[in-house]
Amino acid sequence: MIALRHVSCASLLLVGGLAVPVLAQQSQESCVTCHGSFSDARLGGPVRAYTEDVHAAKGFGCVACHGGDALDLGMTAMDPAKGYVGVPGREELLLVCGRCHSSAGFMRRYNPALRVDQVAEYRTSVHGELLLERGDERVATCVDCHPAHAVKPPSEPTSSVHPLNVAETCGRCHADRDYMQSYAISTDQHDKYLLSIHWEKLSVEGDLGAPTCNDCHGNHGASPPGVTWVGNVCGQCHSVMAELFNKSRHSQVFAMLGNPGCATCHGNHEIKPAGDEMLGIGEGSVCGMCHAPTDAGGMAAAEMRSLVDSLKFAHAVADSLLSKAENAGMEVSQAQFELSGATTALINARTGVHSFAVDHVREAVDEGVEVALSAQARGRSALGDLRFRRLGLAVSVGIILILIAGLVFKIRQLEPAKARQT
Amino acid sequence: MNTRKETLSRIGDWLDDRLGLAAVGELARKKDVPQHRHSVWYYLGGMTLFLFLVQVATGILLLFYYRPSAEDAYESIQFLMAEVEFGWLVRSIHAWSANLMIFTAFLHMFSVLLLKAYRAPREITWISGVALLGLAMGFGFTGYLLPWNELAYFATRVGTNIMEAIPLIGGFAGHVLKGGEDVTGATLTRFYAIHVAVLPMISALLLGLHLYLVQKHGMSVPPGVEREQGSRPSMPFVPNFLLRDLVGWLTALAILAILAAYFPFELGEKADPFAPAPIGIKPEWYFMFMFQTLKYLPAHLLWIEGEVVGILGFLVAGLLLLILPFLDRRSARGESSRLFTWIGVALIVYVLVLTFLGYTASPTQ
Known part of the structure; x- marks a missing residue:
């Protein structure tokens, strides 16, 4: 039955001469003349909506999709003999849209960057399978996502x-x-x-x-992504994490248990910002969902959390010292720049967690802590300099005041009060 | 003891034979400063001179570390402030004393203007003084770019663009000053050369002339005081006035030390010519009244661009200020000249109000 529908649809389009892509038309069509005068939304709505359609902007008219004779001012314009197909059926849409959108040669004349595999991809989608194999016309097809007559x-x-x-x-x-x-x-x-x-x-x-x-x-x-390849989906953006995860033991264990990779810990649609609280076995940790505090995995999770926390603390102390010095007017931009190395190390350590290997995390943490400690030393040194400056200022101003007092005394000696008054 | 005195005396005689020091000493001993209710304004010139000398001294120290190129300028200042012993102090004092010097120079000019000290025979003293103030502003404009930070870069772009709007010569002058179409490393090296060689040389000559004329004509007594009957007291320049000057200079030094220690000049971000200009770019405070005036002018006044009218207006005003002694004929005759007093007051009010608006009005107004 479904195959028969395909054949009949294709035949109709062939008869109508619409099996090949149409060219853009610039002239006013008879369809617009009549349908534009209808106040009815069903008959007149498409004409009004179409003015903002990307196809209209490229010069395509009604007959490009609906067939018929745009030059015929009578009802005979909609003669099936003239290729008129009317409102395409759900399945026919693939042929109507695909006629142009699946033709690389045609599309490059209008939008060379646009892919031409949409219809081919659609056939592999859940929507496409349900429509084409089970005849389920409730599933989405082209116009459900790209509203007909208002495609943008x-x-x-x-x-x-x-x-x-x-x-x-x-x-x-x-x-x-x-x-x-x-x-x-x-x-x-x-x-x-x-x-x-x-x-x-x-x-x-x-x-x-x-x-x-x-x-x-x-x-x-x-x-929907498959359980074993969720990581490939997330890995499109989070490539380093995905690579570490794929190499880890958890990748295989999750697959065996039927856990959906990244989504096991991070969820799928409601993905929250990942935080350090997810690591370890305490409250809010995701490791604790499977591991006990005393098993090897639980202890590794706790150790990784401890390592990350130690770097975070060292970084925070350094940042605070440098900010304090900067706010006091000290030049610490070089030290702040160097501290960004510890920030990078912290990112690397957090990323390294996806390897589930303590040594991997420790390597990044050690590197970051060294940088942070160096920045702390520079921050303390800058604050020490600040104290020295203020002490120096107090001494200098004191000396200057003594000199001023001496000068005033000298002036008074030179000019007794009486002389100054005259 | 006597031998030591004799030795010093012999050295003094030797130097006197060759340098004529006795004549200088005699001149200093004879120099008197009039004493009256406006005498306090006499100290501003000396204060400006002192701050200029601070500029020269700290500027020379900065030269030891500063590298005038777009690649190195910012980093060299950063190094100076973070790594060099007392580098932060030298830079902060240089920057603060520059601002204080221009401030005292403005005060000095306005006091001279209101006390009519520009009248004959001190016309050239006035002209050289106004020119020195212009040079000080030139020092400020060129020096501001040298750290090659974001604010300085974009403020200089705005400043040079305004300059290019001057009819006939603006385009050429801007091109020469910038070393191209835009503010680049070439502009930095040109500003550096102007800041450390061209302007100091001209300033030294003008300052020499200014000080010579002050020495030659003495301190001016305001016409109002001159017209008063009775004897007019005075004090010897050395040591009485000089000691008072020293008190002022030491006070300025203490203020500079406090400013440098508590409000060190920030370096900001390194200039990035490809970054968008920060919102609300402002020039240095002493250019603010002109900058704000240009913002208030309409796009066109008759058929001329508003900005061009504004710039021409400032040029004409500067020229009139320069030849003021020749315009105020009443003061020259020793008569009361209320018109020019009010012009002076109006000028001060205008500068103050526009500067205030420059810092308080919305950046888009």
């Missing part, structure tokens, strides 16, 4: 696929409990994502490179 590029802030709008676009279905009921998947991803550090980076800090739904799940080929 992702760079456009009002676009449904702009990074700031992607979560809302996906959430329109995935956060709708009633709509998603038959799929037996949770609907809290959207709400959880809005609590994550990724959304905070994106929405508060305006970092458009921060991940949203499609960055982890893929966009046209959307599907």
Whole structure:
């Protein structure tokens, strides 16, 4: 039945001469003349919305997708013999959109940087599989994410696929409990994502490179990451952590236990900022979820936490001393620059935790502590200099005051009070 | 004891034969300073001179470490402040005494202006004094860039751009001064040469002339005091006035030490020509009244750009200030000259108000 639908759809498009990409048209179409006059949203809405569509900007008209004869002013313009396809069906959309978007030769004339594998990817997605193999027309297809007649590029802030709008676009279905009921998947991803550090980076800090739904799940080929390759998804950005994790024993153990890699400790949609409290076996630690304080893993976790804390403390002391000296007007910028080496070491130590090897963490911590101690010494020296300066100032001003008093005395000697008054 | 005295006396005689020291001593002994209710203003010239000498001394010390290139300038100052013994003190005193010197020079000029000390025969003393104040501001403008930090870099860009708006010569002068189209390392080396060679040389000549004229004509007595009846007391310059001068200088030194120890001049961030200019870039305080005036001018006044009108206005005002003794004919005749008194007061109020607005008004106004 599904195969039959494919064939009939393709035949219709072939008959209509739409199997090859169409060229942009500049002239006014008869479709716009009639449909533009309809106040009805269904008939007139598309014409009004289309004025802001990226395809309209490139010069494509209605017939590019709907077929028909744009020069015919009568109802015969919508004659199937003239290639008119009307409103494409859910599955037909792949052919309608893919006709241009899957053709590298055609697309390079309009947007050479745009990929042409969207339809191919879509066929591999959960959406595509459900639509094409099970005939489930409730799943998302092209126009659900790129609204027909109002398609805008992702760079456009009002676009449904702009990074700031992607979560809302996906959430329109995935956060709708009633709509998603038959799929037996949770609907809290959207709400959880809005609590994550990724959304905070994106929405508060305006970092458009921060991940949203499609960055982890893929966009046209959307599907949930597999348990064994979650790390590859996170590793797109967190590459060093992912590499260390993949080499670690935990990578294999997690896979055996069916734990989803990074998400085991960090969660998936509601990813909170990673903090040192996650390390160790105390309250709030994630290691403690599996390890006991007395087992080898628990002791290693506690030791790693202790190492990281020691570097953090040394760094904080150095930073405080240098800030105090700087606020007092001492020149400590070189020492502050050198302390950034300890900051880097702290980052390396925290990253090194993903190797789950104490020695790896210790190496970074030792390096950082050495730098921090050197900065502490420079901070103390600067504060010592400051005390010396103030003491020197007091002595100098004292000497100057004595000299001034001597001069005043001398003037009084030279000019007795009576003479000064005259 | 006698032998020692005799030796010193012989050395003194030897030097006197060759340098004429007795004549200088005689001159100093004869020099008197009038005493009246405005005498306090006489100390400002000496105070400015003292601060200039502090500048020269600390400037020479800074030269030992400063490296005038875009690559090294900032780092050399950083090294001086962090690593060199008392380097921080030398730099801070240099920077603070520069500001205090310009402040006392302004006070000195305004006191001379209001007391009409510019009248004949002291016209050239006035002209050389105003020129010296201009040179001091030139020292400030060129010296400000030398640490090659962010604020100085962008303030210099603004300053040189304003200068380029001067009709006819502005473009050429700006190009020569900057050593190109923009403020670069070439500008730094040019400013350095001007700061440590060109300006000191001209200043030394003008200062020599100024001091010679002060010595030649003596201290001016204000016309109001001159018109008063009765005897006018005076005090010997050496040692009475000189001792008082010394008290002022020592006080200035103590203030400098306190400022340097408690408010050391910050170095800030190194200049990055590719970084965006920080918001609210401001020039040094002594240029603020001019900078703020230019901000208040409309884009166009008739058919001329507002900025050009403002710059031409300041040039004309500077020229009028320079030839003031020749404009105030009443003072020259020893008569009361209220108009010029009010012009002087208006000038002081204008400078004060615009400077205040420069630091308090929104950067976008």
